[in-house]
Amino acid sequence: MLKSGIGVFLLMIASWLPAMAGDPFKLAVQREYSPNLIKNSGFEELDTAGMPTEWGFDNCSRSKYIRPEVVSPGAGGRHAAKIGLADRDNPELYGYWVQTVRNMQEGRKYYLALKVWNKNINFTYWIQNDGGKTPMTLIVPFFSPPGDIGTEVLPKFIDSNWVRGFRKNAWNAVEGEFEVPEKSEITAIALRLGCYASTQGEVVIDDVYLGLAANRVKVKITGSGLKEIAVYTETGARVLTQELNPNVVTQNWNFELPSRYTGYCFRIEDVKGHSYQRKLE
Secondary structure (H helix, E strand, C coil): CCEECCECCCCCEEECCCCCCCCCCCCEEEECCCCCCCCCCCCEEECCCCCEEEEEEEEECCCCEEEEEECCCCCCCEEEEEEECCCCCCEEEEEEEEEECCCCCCCCCCEEEEEEEEEEECEEEEECCCCCCCCCCCCCCEEEECCCHHHCCHHCCCCCEEEECCCCCCCCEEEEEECCCCCCCCCCCCCCCEEEEEEEEEEEEEEEEECCCCCCEEEEEECCCCCEEEHHHHHCEEEEEEEEECCCCEEEEEEECCCCCCCEEEEECCCCCEEEEEEEE
């Protein structure tokens, strides 16, 4: 375990980035992520009623046609959390699985990821503060399958730029990042996962992760005649640069990235002026 200013890193992903023909180097990369703040993140632990521990359900519409339940199999385990809707006459049903997440830090960016199976429902994750100076919604993106009646309702409430396409009848990987504002006194949030302005169908949720977005990267580069290695965003903005000694065969570089949602890549330059680019997984 590595202790640093952004917490204790537990999850480590190591890999060799594939070398292309003619590459004068090899890259070994290890990324270390912060612990998951979500309890019972895979909905595997159930209470005596067969419902997931650590999670509650908010039937905002107070409708008997909203049915929360645990189903099998999930995306990555035995169970997953499902919301079923069956009211053809009401196009605006709302219901969420909810968990209070504590130990949030002001001024820090957080990363959320989960798996969602969607059928004719507008899915959303809705993050609000639980305590603090003022009520505050931190992020509310919506994912709508084509043709769902609820899609026409959404513009009444939200910016249409937040509505994104969603594959129906398949597991979708959903992710995003948000920041807890400075001086907000927010130490806990309410994470809601569920359906928004929908009528009939179902959504199944599994493998929820929420943790600090910042992550550590350890790089070992092997090769001679190398001059520089740099990290860029997918849009071409340079983030970090490390000079290399062309006379040393194996060199190490440790650094921290501020985001897991942003895509990054390496650019390596040798003493002959050749440049190579590799995606950071």
